Amino acid sequence: MSTQRLFSLHATCATVSSLRAPLIAVAVAGLLAACGGSTVSAPPTASNTGSGSGSGSTNTGSGTTTKTGTTGVATAAAQTTNDLGTAIASQTIPGLSPQVTQGLGNAVSSTSSTLNSLADAVSNGVGQTGTTANPVGTTVAGLGSVVGSTSGVVQGLSTAVGGLGSGRLAPLAPLTTPLASTLSTAAGALNAGGATLGNALGSVPVQQITQPVSTAITPIVTTAGLVTQTVGTQSGLGAPLGGVLAKVGGALSSAGSKVGNATHNPVGADLGTLVGSLGNTVTNAGGLVNPNGPNGAMPIPGLITSLVGATSVGVANGPPASSNPFGPLQSSLASLGLGSNPVGSLSTLLGGTPLAGLTSALGGTPLGSLTSSGLSGSPLSSLTSALGGSGSASNPLSTLTGALSGVTSGVTSGSLGGGAGGSGQALAPVTALVGQLTGALGSAAGSTSGSGTATNGLTTLLGGLTPANHK
Known part of the structure; x- marks a missing residue:
């Protein structure tokens, strides 16, 4: 190849290289123009404070999807069994195949799915009474997931049994292999059966049965919580009692944290979390009497959610949406044709100041009438006036x-003697x-102003x- 041709080829490559950057810039600019923006931002991130499946609250304004959960007894126990199963699976037993401990560990860990499914079925259903149309139906439909989640436990047992027929225990294979196969088949059946059961319980015919039950219990549960809050507010005992429960719950949570930190292992930390969840439940019990404190929005359903736990829903703090304690019950009764205000008198009583007389007496001078007009003046004036009659007070x-x-x-x-003379004397x-x-x-008793002494x-x-x- 001649020197001139080589020079021409080198110049061409240099030209292409010099045009590459502008061409890339033009392509990027055209792409951004087509998308309608001039800058590239990072995709939104999703923060998940719970575990497991379930829909959380979506913030459409910022494009951020946030899932909230509640640590309760069931969810804390689920985390404990999960970590315990992981610890078992990592162990080895001399003379046994590692498959045995792995299967046992998987069986224990899989119970966490069952516990979480049960917690979600309760918390997403009856734990949301007052905010969902058919809470009972939601809980019933969630039982299918509970049944289906047990398949993991059975499958872990199948793996462990299969491992018993290997290695030094190979002579047991004729017995363990068919049993392991049967357990595996049962696990598959439970998984499929759980899905089928969930679909059946969530079907329209079943929901038509559970809907009247939900319609009946929703106003009762909501009204009961509002009534207890009204009594706590009107009596003045709600905030102090809620504060006491918060201190007790905080003490339990602190104790649980100390237990978890002292063990230095995941299972011990989970036990501390379990104790802390009980403390949270005690704190949330204050919502029954204090609408402005924790768990004040829906006190009774929130207490259920706090106790059981959930992977996707949280406990809503106060105050509640309705201040009329008989509002939900009145709406339910009015829908039955009992009038627009079926419990108007009771609603007025509890909605206003049902304990005003008691609170004013306890808050002010409950014995004011006795102390002000009685003891400070003449406490026995009524008695002395009765005894004195028309006489003076002295x-x-x-x-x-x-x-x-x-x-x-x-x-x-002589009126008693009868006649004049000696008989009258x-x-x-x-x-x-x-x-x-x-x-x-x-x-x-008289005045001492007279002569002599009294x-x-x-x-x-x-x-x-x-x-x-x-x-």
Whole structure:
């Protein structure tokens, strides 16, 4: 090849190389123009705080899909069995095939799927009472997933049994191989049967049976939660009691965290999480009396979700959407043709201030009438006025002494004796004694402004009753 041709080829390659970058830039610019934008942004990321399957809450404004979960007893136990199964599968037993421990580990780990499926069936169904149309139907339809998830347990057992017929235990193969095959077939049947059962329980005929049940229990559950919240709010005990439950729940959660950190292994950490989930349930119980605290939006369904747990739904905090405790029940009864306000009187009672009298008394001066008008003034004014009659307040016994004086004067005038003369004087010593007694009582109870002392009459009486000379 001549030198001129080589130079021409080199120039051509240089030209193509120099045009490559502009051509790429033009292509990218055309692509961006076709897409309607001038910049390239990273795709949105999805954060999943739960585990397992299930639909979560979608934020269409930012394009971010967020799945929320709740750690409850079932979901915490599911995580524990999952980690425990992983630990078993990693072990080896001398003289046995590793297939045995792997199968056993898989069987234990697969129970986590069953527990999570059960938690989702309950929490997505009855745990959402008041926010979903047919909570009972959702729970019933979820039982198919529970049955289907047990296939993993059976399949793990099949693997373990098959491993028993290998290695040193090969003579057991004629027994273990058919059994392992049978277990594997059963696992497949459970998987398919669970799917079929789920479809059947979610079908229209079954939903038509569960729908009336959901319609009946939804207003009852919702109303019960609103009533307890109303009582807690109106009595003033809701917030303090909710705070106490929150402290107890926080203590349990803290204890669970300490247990998990002290064990230094996944299973121990899961046990700590289980204790912490119980603490969360105690805290969420405060929503029954405090609508503005945790689990205040739907207290009873939220408590169910908190206790069981869920992989895709969370517990909604307060306040609830409806402040009328009998609103859901009224709507349900009104749909039956019982009027627009079937429980109006009770709704007005609990919706306003049902315990206003009690709270005002306890919050203010519950014994105000007694302390202000009774003890601070004349606490026995009613008694003294009754005893004093028309007499002065300083002599409350004037009426009584006057009555006794009238009786004695009548006796001394002979009304009891019958005639004039000596017969009327038969009771003279007695009447004289009574007269002296009433005079003493009148002097003691009366004003001390008169002459002598207040006990003159009494000393005169005692002087008359005692001998004149004690010598």
